[in-house]
Amino acid sequence: MNIMVQMKDIVNQLQLDVYSGEEFLDRTVESSEISRPGLELTGYFNYYPADRIQMLGKKEITFAEKMTAIEKDIIFKKLSAKTVPCFVVARGLKVPEELVEITQKKGIPIITSTISTSRLSGIISNFLESQLAERVSIHGVLVEVYGLGVLIQGSSGIGKSETGLELIKKGHRLIADDRVDIYRQDERSVVGEAPKILEHLMEIRGVGIIDIMNLFGASSVRNRSQIQLVVNLQDWKTDNTYDRLGSATESISLANVPVPRITIPVSTGRNVATIIEVAAMNFRAKTMGYDATKKFEDNLAQLIEENSSGNGE
Numbered sequence: 001m002n003i004m005v006q007m008k009d010i011v012n013q014l015q016l017d018v019y020s021g022e023e024f025l026d027r028t029v030e031s032s033e034i035s036r037p038g039l040e041l042t043g044y045f046n047y048y049p050a051d052r053i054q055m056l057g058k059k060e061i062t063f064a065e066k067m068t069a070i071e072k073d074i075i076f077k078k079l080s081a082k083t084v085p086c087f088v089v090a091r092g093l094k095v096p097e098e099l100v101e102i103t104q105k106k107g108i109p110i111i112t113s114t115i116s117t118s119r120l121s122g123i124i125s126n127f128l129e130s131q132l133a134e135r136v137s138i139h140g141v142l143v144e145v146y147g148l149g150v151l152i153q154g155s156s157g158i159g160k161s162e163t164g165l166e167l168i169k170k171g172h173r174l175i176a177d178d179r180v181d182i183y184r185q186d187e188r189s190v191v192g193e194a195p196k197i198l199e200h201l202m203e204i205r206g207v208g209i210i211d212i213m214n215l216f217g218a219s220s221v222r223n224r225s226q227i228q229l230v231v232n233l234q235d236w237k238t239d240n241t242y243d244r245l246g247s248a249t250e251s252i253s254l255a256n257v258p259v260p261r262i263t264i265p266v267s268t269g270r271n272v273a274t275i276i277e278v279a280a281m282n283f284r285a286k287t288m289g290y291d292a293t294k295k296f297e298d299n300l301a302q303l304i305e306e307n308s309s310g311n312g313e
Helices: 007-014 058-065 069-079 097-106 117-132 160-169 212-216 272-287 292-312
Strands: 017-020 053-056 087-089 110-112 136-139 141-145 148-154 173-176 179-186 189-193 201-204 208-211 224-226 229-235 251-254 257-266
Touching: 007 110, 007 117, 017 097, 053 058, 053 117, 069 097, 097 110, 117 179, 141 160, 141 272, 148 160, 148 272, 160 173, 160 201, 160 212, 160 272, 173 179, 173 189, 189 257, 208 212, 229 272, 257 272
Parallel strands: 053 087, 087 110, 148 229, 229 257
Antiparallel strands: 017 110, 136 179, 141 148, 141 173, 179 189, 189 224, 201 208, 251 257
16 A cells, blocks of 8 residues: 555644645655646656645746746646646745645645745655655664664663663653664655554553653653664573674664664673663764774784883893
8 A cells, every 4th residue: 555645634733734725635645756847847758756745846837937827727738637646836926826826726735835836846756765665663762862763672672661761761762663764865864653552652561661751851851863773682691792892793674774772781790781881882973984993903903012022131
Protein backbone atom coordinates (compact mmCIF):
# COMPACT_ATOMS: atom_id res chain seq x y z
CA MET A 1 0.00 0.00 0.00
CA ASN A 2 1.36 3.40 -0.98
CA ILE A 3 2.03 5.93 1.78
CA MET A 4 0.11 9.19 1.37
CA VAL A 5 0.11 12.57 3.12
CA GLN A 6 -2.97 14.76 3.34
CA MET A 7 -2.77 18.46 2.60
CA LYS A 8 -4.18 19.30 6.03
CA ASP A 9 -1.15 17.61 7.64
CA ILE A 10 1.20 19.81 5.59
CA VAL A 11 -0.75 22.93 6.53
CA ASN A 12 -0.89 22.08 10.24
CA GLN A 13 2.67 20.78 10.66
CA LEU A 14 4.35 23.54 8.65
CA GLN A 15 1.96 26.30 9.78
CA LEU A 16 0.99 27.40 6.29
CA ASP A 17 -2.07 29.46 5.32
CA VAL A 18 -5.07 28.21 3.37
CA TYR A 19 -6.04 30.81 0.76
CA SER A 20 -8.95 28.86 -0.70
CA GLY A 21 -10.37 25.35 -0.77
CA GLU A 22 -10.10 24.54 2.92
CA GLU A 23 -12.79 21.91 2.37
CA PHE A 24 -10.44 20.12 -0.05
CA LEU A 25 -7.53 19.59 2.37
CA ASP A 26 -8.24 15.86 2.47
CA ARG A 27 -6.50 15.57 -0.91
CA THR A 28 -3.34 13.47 -0.73
CA VAL A 29 0.15 13.41 -2.21
CA GLU A 30 2.47 10.43 -2.69
CA SER A 31 5.56 12.23 -4.01
CA SER A 32 8.02 14.38 -2.07
CA GLU A 33 9.12 16.23 -5.21
CA ILE A 34 7.80 19.73 -5.81
CA SER A 35 6.86 21.01 -9.27
CA ARG A 36 7.52 24.56 -10.47
CA PRO A 37 5.21 24.77 -13.55
CA GLY A 38 7.17 27.39 -15.49
CA LEU A 39 7.19 25.58 -18.84
CA GLU A 40 3.56 24.63 -18.40
CA LEU A 41 2.58 28.30 -18.16
CA THR A 42 3.95 28.71 -21.69
CA GLY A 43 1.70 25.87 -22.88
CA TYR A 44 4.19 22.96 -22.78
CA PHE A 45 2.41 20.07 -21.01
CA ASN A 46 4.20 17.07 -22.55
CA TYR A 47 5.83 16.11 -19.24
CA TYR A 48 3.57 17.76 -16.67
CA PRO A 49 4.01 16.01 -13.26
CA ALA A 50 0.41 16.50 -12.16
CA ASP A 51 0.77 14.18 -9.15
CA ARG A 52 3.11 16.64 -7.38
CA ILE A 53 2.44 19.77 -5.37
CA GLN A 54 2.54 22.74 -7.77
CA MET A 55 4.49 25.71 -6.40
CA LEU A 56 4.23 29.20 -7.83
CA GLY A 57 6.95 31.70 -7.06
CA LYS A 58 7.77 35.17 -8.28
CA LYS A 59 8.71 34.02 -11.80
CA GLU A 60 5.51 32.04 -12.29
CA ILE A 61 3.21 34.70 -10.83
CA THR A 62 4.91 37.51 -12.79
CA PHE A 63 4.57 35.51 -16.01
CA ALA A 64 0.91 34.77 -15.28
CA GLU A 65 0.17 38.45 -14.74
CA LYS A 66 1.18 39.18 -18.35
CA MET A 67 -1.06 36.48 -19.79
CA THR A 68 -4.39 37.36 -21.37
CA ALA A 69 -7.65 36.30 -19.75
CA ILE A 70 -8.16 33.61 -22.40
CA GLU A 71 -4.61 32.27 -21.92
CA LYS A 72 -5.08 32.13 -18.15
CA ASP A 73 -8.34 30.24 -18.54
CA ILE A 74 -6.76 27.64 -20.85
CA ILE A 75 -3.51 27.20 -18.94
CA PHE A 76 -4.98 27.20 -15.43
CA LYS A 77 -7.55 24.60 -16.43
CA LYS A 78 -4.75 22.35 -17.74
CA LEU A 79 -2.69 23.00 -14.61
CA SER A 80 -5.65 22.04 -12.40
CA ALA A 81 -5.60 18.37 -13.34
CA LYS A 82 -7.63 16.01 -11.17
CA THR A 83 -4.45 14.47 -9.66
CA VAL A 84 -2.93 17.78 -8.50
CA PRO A 85 -2.74 17.70 -4.66
CA CYS A 86 -2.65 21.48 -4.22
CA PHE A 87 -1.15 24.76 -5.39
CA VAL A 88 1.30 26.62 -3.16
CA VAL A 89 1.97 30.33 -3.68
CA ALA A 90 5.16 31.53 -1.96
CA ARG A 91 6.60 34.90 -0.88
CA GLY A 92 3.17 36.30 0.04
CA LEU A 93 2.49 36.91 -3.65
CA LYS A 94 -0.99 37.74 -4.94
CA VAL A 95 -2.89 34.65 -6.05
CA PRO A 96 -4.44 35.02 -9.53
CA GLU A 97 -8.22 35.26 -9.22
CA GLU A 98 -8.65 33.05 -12.28
CA LEU A 99 -6.69 30.28 -10.58
CA VAL A 100 -8.86 30.56 -7.47
CA GLU A 101 -12.03 30.27 -9.51
CA ILE A 102 -10.86 27.25 -11.48
CA THR A 103 -9.39 25.37 -8.49
CA GLN A 104 -12.61 25.88 -6.54
CA LYS A 105 -14.50 24.14 -9.33
CA LYS A 106 -11.88 21.36 -9.54
CA GLY A 107 -11.72 20.83 -5.76
CA ILE A 108 -8.05 21.78 -5.37
CA PRO A 109 -6.84 23.85 -2.38
CA ILE A 110 -4.49 26.83 -2.65
CA ILE A 111 -1.95 27.24 0.15
CA THR A 112 0.11 30.38 0.72
CA SER A 113 3.16 31.43 2.69
CA THR A 114 5.43 34.45 3.07
CA ILE A 115 8.52 32.22 2.97
CA SER A 116 10.79 32.49 -0.08
CA THR A 117 10.06 30.05 -2.89
CA SER A 118 13.26 27.96 -2.77
CA ARG A 119 13.22 27.75 1.04
CA LEU A 120 9.53 26.85 1.16
CA SER A 121 10.07 24.19 -1.50
CA GLY A 122 12.85 22.66 0.60
CA ILE A 123 10.77 22.74 3.79
CA ILE A 124 7.79 21.00 2.18
CA SER A 125 9.98 18.51 0.34
CA ASN A 126 11.89 17.55 3.51
CA PHE A 127 8.64 17.14 5.42
CA LEU A 128 7.18 14.92 2.71
CA GLU A 129 10.35 12.82 2.52
CA SER A 130 10.14 12.10 6.24
CA GLN A 131 6.43 11.30 6.10
CA LEU A 132 6.54 9.18 2.94
CA ALA A 133 9.66 7.20 3.85
CA GLU A 134 9.17 3.49 4.48
CA ARG A 135 9.26 2.67 8.20
CA VAL A 136 10.95 -0.36 9.77
CA SER A 137 10.38 -1.31 13.42
CA ILE A 138 13.34 -2.41 15.55
CA HIS A 139 13.72 -3.16 19.26
CA GLY A 140 15.60 -0.78 21.48
CA VAL A 141 15.45 2.48 23.42
CA LEU A 142 16.21 5.71 21.58
CA VAL A 143 17.35 8.66 23.67
CA GLU A 144 18.97 11.99 22.92
CA VAL A 145 22.16 12.37 24.95
CA TYR A 146 23.88 15.76 24.72
CA GLY A 147 22.10 16.35 21.41
CA LEU A 148 23.22 12.98 20.04
CA GLY A 149 20.68 10.32 19.03
CA VAL A 150 21.72 7.14 20.86
CA LEU A 151 19.97 3.82 20.23
CA ILE A 152 20.35 1.38 23.15
CA GLN A 153 20.00 -2.26 22.16
CA GLY A 154 20.57 -5.59 23.86
CA SER A 155 18.87 -8.81 24.87
CA SER A 156 15.53 -8.79 26.69
CA GLY A 157 15.82 -7.98 30.40
CA ILE A 158 19.35 -6.58 30.22
CA GLY A 159 18.16 -3.15 31.40
CA LYS A 160 17.65 -1.01 28.29
CA SER A 161 14.57 0.80 29.61
CA GLU A 162 16.06 1.23 33.10
CA THR A 163 19.20 2.74 31.55
CA GLY A 164 17.04 5.02 29.42
CA LEU A 165 15.10 6.12 32.50
CA GLU A 166 18.33 6.92 34.34
CA LEU A 167 19.46 9.04 31.39
CA ILE A 168 16.14 10.91 31.43
CA LYS A 169 16.60 11.59 35.16
CA LYS A 170 20.01 13.06 34.27
CA GLY A 171 18.31 15.57 31.93
CA HIS A 172 18.45 13.77 28.59
CA ARG A 173 15.43 13.12 26.37
CA LEU A 174 13.39 10.08 25.37
CA ILE A 175 12.39 9.48 21.78
CA ALA A 176 11.15 5.88 21.90
CA ASP A 177 11.10 2.92 24.27
CA ASP A 178 10.95 -0.79 23.40
CA ARG A 179 10.01 -0.30 19.73
CA VAL A 180 11.59 2.29 17.44
CA ASP A 181 10.27 3.08 13.97
CA ILE A 182 13.20 4.02 11.75
CA TYR A 183 13.43 5.43 8.24
CA ARG A 184 16.25 6.60 6.00
CA GLN A 185 16.34 10.39 5.72
CA ASP A 186 19.06 10.37 3.09
CA GLU A 187 22.03 8.23 2.02
CA ARG A 188 23.97 9.01 5.22
CA SER A 189 21.37 9.46 7.96
CA VAL A 190 18.61 7.41 9.57
CA VAL A 191 15.89 8.80 11.83
CA GLY A 192 14.03 7.07 14.65
CA GLU A 193 10.67 7.85 16.25
CA ALA A 194 8.14 6.18 18.51
CA PRO A 195 5.03 4.47 17.18
CA LYS A 196 1.98 6.63 17.96
CA ILE A 197 0.68 4.15 20.53
CA LEU A 198 3.96 4.28 22.49
CA GLU A 199 4.76 7.99 22.15
CA HIS A 200 6.35 9.40 25.37
CA LEU A 201 5.71 6.11 27.23
CA MET A 202 8.11 3.67 28.89
CA GLU A 203 7.66 0.21 30.36
CA ILE A 204 9.58 -0.48 33.56
CA ARG A 205 9.40 -4.03 34.89
CA GLY A 206 7.76 -4.07 38.33
CA VAL A 207 6.27 -0.60 37.84
CA GLY A 208 4.43 -0.84 34.53
CA ILE A 209 3.77 1.84 31.91
CA ILE A 210 4.87 5.36 32.82
CA ASP A 211 4.29 8.64 30.97
CA ILE A 212 7.67 10.37 30.72
CA MET A 213 6.28 13.75 29.62
CA ASN A 214 3.78 13.77 32.48
CA LEU A 215 6.39 12.82 35.08
CA PHE A 216 9.43 14.76 33.86
CA GLY A 217 7.98 17.54 31.70
CA ALA A 218 7.90 18.39 28.00
CA SER A 219 11.66 18.98 27.88
CA SER A 220 12.27 15.28 28.63
CA VAL A 221 10.90 14.01 25.32
CA ARG A 222 11.36 14.45 21.59
CA ASN A 223 9.22 13.18 18.72
CA ARG A 224 12.13 11.99 16.57
CA SER A 225 15.91 12.10 16.30
CA GLN A 226 18.65 11.08 13.93
CA ILE A 227 20.34 7.89 15.14
CA GLN A 228 24.06 8.67 15.29
CA LEU A 229 25.34 6.01 17.68
CA VAL A 230 24.18 2.51 18.65
CA VAL A 231 25.08 1.16 22.09
CA ASN A 232 24.82 -2.61 22.43
CA LEU A 233 24.43 -3.75 26.04
CA GLN A 234 25.88 -7.20 26.66
CA ASP A 235 26.13 -9.39 29.75
CA TRP A 236 29.66 -9.31 31.13
CA LYS A 237 31.49 -12.59 30.56
CA THR A 238 35.02 -13.08 31.82
CA ASP A 239 36.04 -15.09 28.77
CA ASN A 240 34.91 -12.36 26.34
CA THR A 241 37.35 -9.84 24.94
CA TYR A 242 36.17 -6.23 25.10
CA ASP A 243 37.61 -3.15 23.43
CA ARG A 244 39.66 -1.31 26.06
CA LEU A 245 41.29 1.34 23.87
CA GLY A 246 38.39 2.36 21.63
CA SER A 247 40.36 1.55 18.50
CA ALA A 248 37.99 -1.15 17.23
CA THR A 249 35.56 0.21 14.65
CA GLU A 250 32.15 -1.42 14.32
CA SER A 251 28.94 -0.43 12.59
CA ILE A 252 25.41 -1.73 12.13
CA SER A 253 23.12 -1.23 9.15
CA LEU A 254 19.86 0.56 9.97
CA ALA A 255 17.52 1.13 7.01
CA ASN A 256 20.56 0.45 4.78
CA VAL A 257 22.54 3.23 6.49
CA PRO A 258 25.75 2.27 8.39
CA VAL A 259 25.69 3.60 11.97
CA PRO A 260 28.65 3.35 14.40
CA ARG A 261 28.13 0.84 17.22
CA ILE A 262 29.90 0.19 20.49
CA THR A 263 29.41 -2.72 22.91
CA ILE A 264 29.19 -2.03 26.63
CA PRO A 265 29.45 -5.02 29.00
CA VAL A 266 26.88 -4.90 31.80
CA SER A 267 27.58 -6.19 35.30
CA THR A 268 26.58 -5.39 38.87
CA GLY A 269 27.98 -2.06 40.02
CA ARG A 270 28.57 -0.57 36.56
CA ASN A 271 26.70 2.70 36.02
CA VAL A 272 25.69 2.11 32.42
CA ALA A 273 23.89 5.45 32.07
CA THR A 274 27.04 7.37 33.01
CA ILE A 275 29.11 5.22 30.64
CA ILE A 276 26.70 6.01 27.80
CA GLU A 277 26.98 9.73 28.60
CA VAL A 278 30.77 9.49 28.35
CA ALA A 279 30.51 7.40 25.18
CA ALA A 280 28.30 10.08 23.58
CA MET A 281 30.72 12.85 24.55
CA ASN A 282 33.68 10.83 23.29
CA PHE A 283 31.90 10.10 20.00
CA ARG A 284 31.19 13.81 19.51
CA ALA A 285 34.81 14.65 20.29
CA LYS A 286 35.93 12.18 17.59
CA THR A 287 33.62 13.76 15.02
CA MET A 288 35.24 17.09 15.87
CA GLY A 289 38.72 15.68 15.23
CA TYR A 290 39.89 14.76 18.74
CA ASP A 291 40.68 11.06 19.27
CA ALA A 292 41.82 10.04 22.76
CA THR A 293 42.90 6.62 21.46
CA LYS A 294 45.25 8.21 18.93
CA LYS A 295 46.62 10.50 21.65
CA PHE A 296 47.37 7.46 23.83
CA GLU A 297 49.03 5.65 20.91
CA ASP A 298 51.15 8.74 20.14
CA ASN A 299 52.15 9.01 23.80
CA LEU A 300 53.04 5.31 23.85
CA ALA A 301 55.11 5.59 20.69
CA GLN A 302 56.93 8.61 22.12
CA LEU A 303 57.65 6.75 25.37
CA ILE A 304 59.04 3.75 23.47
CA GLU A 305 61.21 6.03 21.37
CA GLU A 306 62.53 7.79 24.48
CA ASN A 307 63.30 4.49 26.20
CA SER A 308 65.01 3.19 23.07
CA SER A 309 67.15 6.31 22.85
CA GLY A 310 68.10 6.00 26.52
CA ASN A 311 69.18 2.37 26.15
CA GLY A 312 71.25 3.26 23.10
CA GLU A 313 73.36 5.68 25.13
